[in-house]
Amino acid sequence: MNSTESHNSLLAALCTTACSNHHIRLLQTGESYECSSAESLLHGLCKIGRKGIPKGCLNGGCGICKVAIRHGHVKKIGAMSRAHISEQEEAQGVLLACRIAPVDDVEIDVIGLMVSAILRGKPPQHLQK
Amino acid sequence: MGIMRIGHISIKVMDIVAAVKHYEQVLGLKTTHTDAQGNVYLKCWDEWDKFSLILTPCDQAGLNHVAYKTEHDADLDSFQKRVEDYGISTQILPAESLPFVGRTLCFNLPSGHEMRIYAKKEYVGTDVGTMNPDPWPDDIRGSGVHWLDHCLLMCEMNPETGVNKVAENTKFMMEVLDFYMAEQIIVGPEKNIQAATWLFRSTTPHDIAFVAGPRQGLHHLAFYLDSWHDVLKAADIMGKNKVRIDVAPTRHGITRGETIYFFDPSGNRNETFAGLGYLAQPDRPVTTWSEEFLGRGIFYHTGELNAAFTEVYT
Incomplete structure (x- = not known):
């Protein structure tokens, strides 16, 4: 193997382990999106292109992007304000979407202030075909 | 004349290193002091008092207090009486409760936000000085905010x-x-x-x-x-x-x-x-x-x- 091939395979390996895509499902609407393990759940959500998703501060301070992890695993990628996420909530998987990245496929419920934006114009899942 | 202007604001940050970098490199403030608790004090180039921003490490974001500067030390006594007469309790913090700041009137607004009034803070001068000054200093970083x-x-x-x-x-x-x-x-x-x-x-x-x-x-x-x-x-x-x-x-x-x-x-x-x-x-x-x-x-x-x-x- 020459050095270029070795470099390329190293890049490929890095991408598989460091930037793999995961499937994120919004239980309330049935929508889903792909999210890289190198980006936040909120960043991925904004790529759906739905109007009115309040992006908030993106820095863990304002608390507007609160979600509950119902299935799957995430990793914390930054500090979250204790004014919005208590230790108990954090232990139960209630977190800020701007400060977590997926580790595998994840199912979430949006809670808090983002609910109205997410549910606007979307029938509840049990009414969808 | 009473209150002159906003003097400083103290805010909570969750990552002090990232916060200092932001306020220094993006806004262009300079760090003028770090205290024993790890709180960082900064000022803008066109301000002449020691600091206008305090960053305090915390597990959440938001306001600690906002402080206004009044012209005379005696104003603090008259403001204290007026605030108390209005029905809001106050306290006077002794000088150096915050470093470089004189005695300070402290109370909560009806909304609950903490407000402080002080008359003295250490003078350090602007970055262009007072004698035949240039319009702006040469070492401006980032946005180079004035105040x-x-x-x-x-x-x-x-x-x-x-x-x-x-x-x-x-x-x-x-x-x-x-x-x-x-x-x-x-x-x-x-x-x-x-x-x-x-x-x-x-x-x-x-x-x-x-x-x-x-x-x-x-x-x-x-x-x-x-x-x-x-x-x-x-x-x-x-x-x-x-x-x-x-x-x-x-x-x-x-x-x-x-x-x-x-x-x-x-x-x-x-x-x-x-x-x-x-x-x-x-x-x-x-x-x-x-x-x-x-x-x-x-x-x-x-x-x-x-x-x-x-x-x-x-």
Whole structure:
């Protein structure tokens, strides 16, 4: 193997382990999106292109992007304000979407202030075909 | 003359290293002191007192307190009496409770936000000095903001229960601390609910503003720039530094300010703005914005208020 091939395979390996895509499902609407393990759940959500998703501060301070992890695993990628996420909530998987990245496929419920934006114009899942 | 201007603001940050980097490299402040608790004190190049911003490490974001500087030490005694007579309890913190600051009157606004008034803070001078100064220093970094200009505090309002901390704060600030009103937003079916006010003591349209929200908090702290072009350059610097921009450069109807909003690494909203708008004077008639023109008042060009701008704060 020459050095270029070795470099390329190293890049490929890095991408598989460091930037793999995961499937994120919004239980309330049935929508889903792909999210890289190198980006936040909120960043991925904004790529759906739905109007009115309040992006908030993106820095863990304002608390507007609160979600509950119902299935799957995430990793914390930054500090979250204790004014919005208590230790108990954090232990139960209630977190800020701007400060977590997926580790595998994840199912979430949006809670808090983002609910109205997410549910606007979307029938509840049990009414969808 | 009583209160002169905003003196400093103390805010909570969740990553002190990232916060200092943001306020130094993006805004252009300089660190002037770090205390034993790890709190960091910074100032802008055009300010002459020791600091105007205190960053305190914490597990959440938001306001600790905002402080205003009054002209004479004796003002503190008269303000203390007036605040107490109004029914709000106060305390005088001894000199050096905060480093480099003289004795300080401390109380909570009706909204719950902590406010302080002091008369003395160590003088260190601006970065261009006072003798034959250049218009600006050579080592400006980032946006190169001139000074901390004002803050906007979110105050609880619930028309159903009759709670309106905007109106309560405004009455207190005007009656007790001798602030003047530049502009206000009046809403409601009876057009009698004061939903936001902009108050001043200096000659600019606001040294503090109050806006109604579901809970009390810090909406933003704002720093002054010279011109519209400086606002554009500040946006470039935010692009370079991957700063989360909240509202791209635009103009406010209210105060006429040219503005850009963004977030610090803990989610505290910052503003850099230019244009003094107009000469604020005690006898200037108050400008009123009605509910239909609320969006135009906030963002003059589009007239559209995005929900996140009023819902997102620390």
